[in-house]
Amino acid sequence: MTLSIAIHLDYELARPMDILLHVHAAQIPEQRVEDQSFTLPPYEHVASVAAQDGIGERIWMRAQDQLIVDYTATVAINRILTPLGQLDRVPFHLLPGETVQYLMPSRYCPSDRFHDFVDATFAEPEGGAMAVAMREWVHDHLRYAPGASNGDTTAADTFIMRKGVCRDYAHLLITFARAAGIPARIASVYALGVEPPDFHAVAELFLGGEWHLVDATGMAREADMAKIGVGRDAADVAFLTAFGEAKLNTQQVSVVRLEEA
């Protein structure tokens, strides 16, 4: 599977400000960025730093007046796919050190408050089977509703209000998983099948010794996603962070399957 990605961002800036962009498809073993272009007007201070867990990169820049970004990439996905239900839970003491942070509650994923619910609701199965049950619970109990959530919405809010968008689905699934002792993080991705086309966010669960992308919205398949970055929750993977007031003009994201010759 090869994806052809194109984004166009256009923001108006109230004053000169620092901008952190996180839009590049990550160059990692499970996906190969075959070519990419990144064009932006001549800005000061363009610097690139590795993103969380060394997956992907973030770009610092200092911009003013208008921020226009065009990014295109061709990404070949070759991650190994295993049915989620067949994966084993990794006992705590065998977890790699860098996964331990993904057991902890985080800003949008207050997993420490969900122990009783998770114990009562997903009591029987373990590991991958439990993860499947969690994904299905989230899928079945939430309604996809653009505008129903905002930047303050946590998984606790979503659990109550029963609606949200992709990041809310991801946060709730991550929260359930952590409450059950499964390391879980968020992944921002470019994905086929997202309607309307946009940046997408899904959960990533550590099962069977590896990370696995899980989309509780049901919109995208693990094989059809190109990772941009990972983090504890949406606070870590914003595609654009402006250190000042920035007003959206237009934002376009296109992801299509590249037909092989």
Next chain:
Amino acid sequence: MTLSIAIHLDYELARPMDILLHVHAAQIPEQRVEDQSFTLPPYEHVASVAAQDGIGERIWMRAQDQLIVDYTATVAINRILTPLGQLDRVPFHLLPGETVQYLMPSRYCPSDRFHDFVDATFAEPEGGAMAVAMREWVHDHLRYAPGASNGDTTAADTFIMRKGVCRDYAHLLITFARAAGIPARIASVYALGVEPPDFHAVAELFLGGEWHLVDATGMAREADMAKIGVGRDAADVAFLTAFGEAKLNTQQVSVVRLEEA
């Protein structure tokens, strides 16, 4: 400065459960752990993993009935001390990649909500001078009040309620710093001067190209602290995380200055 540290933990466990301990003084350039002992009854699954940012370690164990931990250490502190006020702010685009996560809001440190307050209150100075003003604001406006906060208390709560304990002081200072574009994390430490003696938590700010411990409670000096671990906020540096119900029996922490011969 050499510190002699001794802790004794005694917890009652409702059932066999996994425990994550985070109490070892970190073996890092700025402090040398000269000797240490760690005794606990024979438990299953004792495993050690590196803690966040590679600073210190966490111990996994599986315990039941009663958890008794004794840890002692002698730690020579040799960190380079620079007056906080003389340090420069590092421009965003020159920040090392691993510090960027410490600019982001986190669970207990919702820095994104404090921009207007920070801009209005600490407008003039920059970098270290601003950090000094922030430390003083926190010190002067909060009242040290054991019992006034709990595990749900965020820096937003503390900002309103104007009281708390060391972790609340640290969270508020971290929140202010991030809102002003200074990377800030929490450090759990063993420190001289903490009254009553206990685990201690302070802010650590990235200024002048390095991390600097800052204790807004005024109880401990940077030279008198041995780091255990670091993280985004208290959610990352709990000294004990029990995956089940654990009841405190006793907990003793002693930190004294080792007189040189």
Next chain:
Amino acid sequence: MTLSIAIHLDYELARPMDILLHVHAAQIPEQRVEDQSFTLPPYEHVASVAAQDGIGERIWMRAQDQLIVDYTATVAINRILTPLGQLDRVPFHLLPGETVQYLMPSRYCPSDRFHDFVDATFAEPEGGAMAVAMREWVHDHLRYAPGASNGDTTAADTFIMRKGVCRDYAHLLITFARAAGIPARIASVYALGVEPPDFHAVAELFLGGEWHLVDATGMAREADMAKIGVGRDAADVAFLTAFGEAKLNTQQVSVVRLEEA
């Protein structure tokens, strides 16, 4: 049914302060206070004012050093009991004006966030039958757990954490009812059957043109409760509000059935 009530409160006061007491059994048609005694040391400023909705009374006093209150009462309950499931929902436009406030979200009962959940979960029946289903949901999904909640705990928290005490049960039931368009308020009561004996709080729902006490904990029956006061939620019916720091020494509540001769 006649109840014999006795309470003894003993608090230590940090400084002279105003105190608002709300412990008298209400003198209202559905219950007759046959005799009562209220003894307290000579305080300044003892004044009595009608409590919310004219049900019961609150006592203002100015006390210092130590607050000791003894209150006893004999209360004959003669409220008309109708099985909850047989009551009809009152259409909005026929609701008495004073019930409308009890449709609104309040501090501990954010009913506006539960519309989707309530619609999906209690979709079929209406009025009293729905109220029965709600009472049973709350009873079956919560665990009675003293210490699991505190003065900040809302029905949203309880819905997530799945545990609490009587006020949490009441708040969640009230929240569900309001979200379904049934006016609902809290009632503080003296009740037979509360274990351990204490002040008790239950929901009161407006169905069939009257208010009906509903105890989702299952501890007390509608016939065995003497009302103290009512309000939107626990913020309105605290039995003691101290305008300063007050430390509990002892607090005893006894409610027994008075055997008829």
Next chain:
Amino acid sequence: MTLSIAIHLDYELARPMDILLHVHAAQIPEQRVEDQSFTLPPYEHVASVAAQDGIGERIWMRAQDQLIVDYTATVAINRILTPLGQLDRVPFHLLPGETVQYLMPSRYCPSDRFHDFVDATFAEPEGGAMAVAMREWVHDHLRYAPGASNGDTTAADTFIMRKGVCRDYAHLLITFARAAGIPARIASVYALGVEPPDFHAVAELFLGGEWHLVDATGMAREADMAKIGVGRDAADVAFLTAFGEAKLNTQQVSVVRLEEA
């Protein structure tokens, strides 16, 4: 002062639903509604009930498809005006019973968390002088910023974020007042001087034995407001509550001074 008021509401309704309107100028001693008209298409179930504290009225109706409401009124304001700073605080034990609820924390006004701040910040003066200091603090520390708050924003949020609209100003002032033992409620009003013209909300403080309108935004004077209704906070005085999804088409509010002949 006589005000000429005209409003036009136009909403689209997803399905037939109950609507609660709260837009009539209250007929109370301090203001005389000289004439008014209220036109709406023939709806089912139009019923009027007294609003909170008997001030103003609410209209129930059942509407579908489109809700168009036109209301006009001429209101002569003749409230007695006393400079706020000259008013005395009413001691607790002399407060009328119906004002006691306005001492309690409410959903948007968590006054119980602000005791320390209020004690430290408004320590010196009492009663009206303190109220003036509070009004000025709110006015000086907040920035009027449409869009900065939403229906979840509490006074705690506003205190942190330092910006908001009229209801946020009112909530913060109410919160401060209650924390200092001054009964405080919200009043929804039609007011001269509101820019852009809209429904307006202000605080009302109980000082000197009477309620006094206080507008911390500084936009409107006490003499230039016609009360619609009062309540604990914005949850009680919404001008339109739809029990279903309603989409705003247009909403116009006009308040002008009627020139005397």
